[in-house]
Amino acid sequence: METTSMTDLRLNLGCGERHFEGYINVDKYGNPDVKHDLETFPWPWKDNSVIEILLIHVLEHLGQDSKIYLNIIKEMYRICQPGAKIRIVVPHHRHDFFFDDPTHVRVVTPMGLSLFSQRLNRKWIEEKAANSPLGLYLNVDFEVIETYYTPSSHWFTLHPESEVDVGFLLSESTYYNNLIEQIEMVLEVIK
Numbered sequence: 001m002e003t004t005s006m007t008d009l010r011l012n013l014g015c016g017e018r019h020f021e022g023y024i025n026v027d028k029y030g031n032p033d034v035k036h037d038l039e040t041f042p043w044p045w046k047d048n049s050v051i052e053i054l055l056i057h058v059l060e061h062l063g064q065d066s067k068i069y070l071n072i073i074k075e076m077y078r079i080c081q082p083g084a085k086i087r088i089v090v091p092h093h094r095h096d097f098f099f100d101d102p103t104h105v106r107v108v109t110p111m112g113l114s115l116f117s118q119r120l121n122r123k124w125i126e127e128k129a130a131n132s133p134l135g136l137y138l139n140v141d142f143e144v145i146e147t148y149y150t151p152s153s154h155w156f157t158l159h160p161e162s163e164v165d166v167g168f169l170l171s172e173s174t175y176y177n178n179l180i181e182q183i184e185m186v187l188e189v190i191k
C-alpha cells in the first residue's frame with residue numbers, strides 16, 4: 001500500500017486563481033500558498049520531496065531563454081521523487097490560442113519532452129539520429145507516459161461524429177491549423 005508522508009508534496013505550479021485542495025498552489029502573482037517566480041532558482045522545495053506536479057497552461061509561459069527552460073526541467077527533476085508524475089497541459093502549437101497570448105514564449109510538444117528521456121537519447125545516439133540528447137546532457141530522465149489531444153470546435157464542425165479517430169486527427173493536424181485545441185502530457189520521473 002502506498003503511504004503519504006510530509007515530504008510527498010503535490011505542487012500546482014502557475015496556479016493562477018485555480019487553487020486546488022491537497023496541492024501547494026504556486027504563482028508569481030495573486031495570493032497563492034507560495035509566491036515564487038518559477039524562472040528564479042533554486043525553487044523552494046527539497047530534493048526528492050514531490051510526488052506530483054501540475055502545470056496547467058503554464059509551461060508555454062516559461063523559459064523564453066532556453067537556458068531558463070532547461071533549468072526549470074532540472075529543478076523539476078531535482079525536487080521529484082522516483083516515479084513522481086508531472087501533468088502538463090498546453091495549447092496546441094498550431095492553434096490560434098497559442099498565438100493569441102503574447103506571454104506564450106515556448107512551444108511544448110510530446111516530442112520536445114521526449115528529448116529528456118535517457119532511454120530514447122541512447123536509442124537515437126545508436127541510430128545516429130540528430131535529436132538533442134537533453135536527458136543525458138542535463139542528467140535528468142523523464143518518460144512521456146500519456147498524451148491526450150483535445151479536438152477543437154473546428155474539428156467537430158468538419159467531423160461531427162462523436163467518436164474521434166485520433167490517428168486521423170493527428171495526420172490532419174500536420175497539414176491544417178486549428179484542429180487540436182490543447183495537448184495534455186504526463187511525464188514519469190525516472191531516478
Ligand SMILES: C[S@@+](CC[C@H](N)C(=O)[O-])C[C@H]1O[C@@H](n2cnc3c(N)ncnc32)[C@H](O)[C@@H]1O
Binds near residue numbers: 015027036056
Ligand atoms: C494561463 S494562466 C493558467 C493559470 C492556471 N494554471 C489555470 O489553469 O487556470 C498562467 C499562470 O502562470 C503564471 N506564471 C507565469 N509565469 C510565471 C512564473 N515565472 N512564475 C510563476 N508563475 C508564473 C501566471 O501568473 C498565471 O497565473
